[in-house]
Amino acid sequence: MRFPEDVPVLTDGVVTLRAHTADDVDPAYRICQDPVMQQWTTIPVPYLQEHAVNFLTEVVPTGWRENTMWAWAIEYDGRYAGTIDLGDGEGGVGEVGFALAPEVRGHGVMTRALKLAVRYAFDGLGWERVIWRAFVGNYASRRVAWKAGFRGLVTIPGGGRQRGVRKDEWVASVARDEELEPQGNWWTVPELDGGGIRLRALRDSDAQRVMEACNDERTQQWLSGMPSPYTLDDAKGFIAGRQDTAASGEAVAWAIADAATDELLGNVSIFALKGRHDPTKGEIGYWMHPEARGRKVMSTAVELVVAHAFRPIEDGGLGRRRLVIRCADVNPASAHVAEVNGFTRVANERRADPRRDGSYDNEFTYDLLADDYPAR
Numbered sequence: 174m175r176f177p178e179d180v181p182v183l184t185d186g187v188v189t190l191r192a193h194t195a196d197d198v199d200p201a202y203r204i205c206q207d208p209v210m211q212q213w214t215t216i217p218v219p220y221l222q223e224h225a226v227n228f229l230t231e232v233v234p235t236g237w238r239e240n241t242m243w244a245w246a247i248e249y250d251g252r253y254a255g256t257i258d259l260g261d262g263e264g265g266v267g268e269v270g271f272a273l274a275p276e277v278r279g280h281g282v283m284t285r286a287l288k289l290a291v292r293y294a295f296d297g298l299g300w301e302r303v304i305w306r307a308f309v310g311n312y313a314s315r316r317v318a319w320k321a322g323f324r325g326l327v328t329i330p331g332g333g334r335q336r337g338v339r340k341d342e343w344v345a346s347v348a349r350d351e352e353l354e355p356q357g358n359w360w361t362v363p364e365l366d367g368g369g370i371r372l373r374a375l376r377d378s379d380a381q382r383v384m385e386a387c388n389d390e391r392t393q394q395w396l397s398g399m400p401s402p403y404t405l406d407d408a409k410g411f412i413a414g415r416q417d418t419a420a421s422g423e424a425v426a427w428a429i430a431d432a433a434t435d436e437l438l439g440n441v442s443i444f445a446l447k448g449r450h451d452p453t454k455g456e457i458g459y460w461m462h463p464e465a466r467g468r469k470v471m472s473t474a475v476e477l478v479v480a481h482a483f484r485p486i487e488d489g490g491l492g493r494r495r496l497v498i499r500c501a502d503v504n505p506a507s508a509h510v511a512e513v514n515g516f517t518r519v520a521n522e523r524r525a526d527p528r529r530d531g532s533y534d535n536e537f538t539y540d541l542l543a544d545d546y547p548a549r
């Protein structure tokens with residue numbers, strides 16, 4: 174191909190992909206000074222003007238001429254806003270990479286650009302599959318990929334490389350015959366208020382209270398799968414992991430916070446939301462900080478999350494049809510939370526709930542159906 178004459182112009186009416194010009198060098202250089210850009214990509218740091226000149230006037234044209242990389246300038250609102258590229262493509266499989274100016278982010282620009290580039294990979298280059306890769310933690314990029322139909326996300330420990338250092342990596346892909354639309358749910362964590370408490374997303378500053386709650390003797394007794402002792406690093410890992418389970422559609426976890434002080438009082442989660450055969454169920458799990466027990470806080474928290482769970486997805490809820498709570502038959506405090514919220518005990522499974530000492534308690538299952546719920 175000749176550059177720039179043969180570079181196809183792709184547009185959806187809002188975002189246009191076109192060949193780079195020398196005028197893009199200055200804005201590209203500025204974008205590459207952004208710390209977020211430096212954190213999540215493999216660009217050189219410090220990033221010099223000569224890097225931008227080399228990339229846009231040498232690397233990009235060579236890619237088009239030699240059929241090894243297909244990079245476009247992203248034009249939005251009448252100006253250069255970033256770059257998107259397709260690379261490799263051998264055997265019909267290649268990768269996509271992208272970056273956008275900080276001031277343009279959050280308006281759906283990259284999702285539009287990605288769909289245009291992926292369509293070109295299939296229809297213009299004849300590829301069978303496009304791969305997206307990002308360093309673990311780059312949720313903005315993951316969300317763009319999810320919105321454009323990338324699926325099958327896996328984490329590869331140490332799979333990425335940045336300036337000589339190995340980093341954990343997410344990989345997902347989309348195939349030629351697959352829809353460029355989101356697959357599965359990406360749950361949000363809405364604030365839910367009532368009865369003097371606020372349910373909100375967990376944050377890093379909750380780590381100390383999480384550690385205290387999870388090291389507590391009774392928490393350790395009834396939730397025997399928890400690390401023991403439960404360290405501050407365990408708490409930080411738990412908090413960081415909640416964003417991942419929400420993004421993958423598996424679970425939503427809230428901090429139960431004091432409405433006045435915002436201090437963490439406990440945790441409530443709805444998990445098992447992706448059931449392979451029946452994605453309409455959910456299980457509720459919880460623990461309280463020992464200082465906050467005995468004040469009906471968990472009963473109120475469960476009442477709030479049950480309402481959220483039964484609300485239709487299109488109204489911002491989880492669209493659940495059936496909820497369950499499980500607890501050991503000898504854990505009356507937990508059973509009480511289920512019962513005051515109208516759950517029915519439907520099973521007593523023998524020797525099903527493991528204790529840390531190797532023994533087992535019987536396990537009660539409580540359930541609540543959406544059909545029963547409006548009548549309450």
Ligand SMILES: CC(C)(COP(=O)(O)OP(=O)(O)OC[C@H]1O[C@@H](n2cnc3c(N)ncnc32)[C@H](O)[C@@H]1OP(=O)(O)O)[C@@H](O)C(=O)NCCC(=O)NCCS
Nearest residue numbers: 213271272273278279280281282283284307312313314316
């Ligand atoms: C990744 C990037 C290209 C996204 O561009 P963008 O135009 O803002 O993307 P979009 O607006 O189409 O979509 C971004 C989505 O991520 C969401 N988002 C942003 N930051 C987020 C975060 N930290 N956690 C979760 N979601 C986040 C936005 O809300 C938006 O979703 P919404 O439209 O449903 O609200 C841009 O952030 C960027 O240039 N980052 C630096 C370079 C980079 O990371 N490149 C990718 C390397 S793999």
